[in-house]
Amino acid sequence: MRYIYESWRRYLTEEDTSTVAKIVLVNENNHVLFLKRTDYTDKFKGEWDLPGGHVKSGESLVDGLIREVEEETGLTIRRARLFTKQGNLHFFESKYEKGNIILSNEHSEHKFVDPLTIQNPSKFEKIAQEVVKNA
Incomplete structure (x- = not known):
């Protein structure tokens, strides 16, 4: 397997595509799950992110999303329902039902946040706000 470039503390391989699937997981309080990227990543170091990532070649968007969220x-x-698409980014929405969150080495923390209270929201936080407003 040939590596193309390092990204998010792992290598993006020829199997990965530029297509990204992210999910807005909303709990019973209308709070959204965010993951904090580790300080060891090359891209987006220490930033809060939605679960998800690159879809592999031959994978459907949903299969890639399911794999990334589990990883x-x-x-x-x-x-999961497709909420919106922005270029190669596909944003899904779903209810967080329950389950223990076990973070991979890509993330150092997680939290549930009311996105409507965020001032100066990032791109991902704006998507989360839209999902909660439309729920």
Whole structure:
């Protein structure tokens, strides 16, 4: 397997595509799950992120999303609905039902946040705000 470049503390391989699937997981309080990238990553060091990542060649968006979320959090996504698309970024939404969150080495922390209270939101936080407003 030939490596193309290092990204998010792992190598992006020829199997990975530039297509990214992210999910807004909303709990019963309308708070959204965010993951903090480790300080050891090359890209987006220490930033808060939504679960998800690159879809592999031959994978569907949903299969890639399910794999990435399980790798990053240990959670299994049962239902997800495509909320919006921005270029190569696909944002899904789903209810967080329950389950222990077990972080991969890509992330150092997790938290559930009411996105409507965030001032000066990032791109991902704006998507989370839209999902909660439309729920």
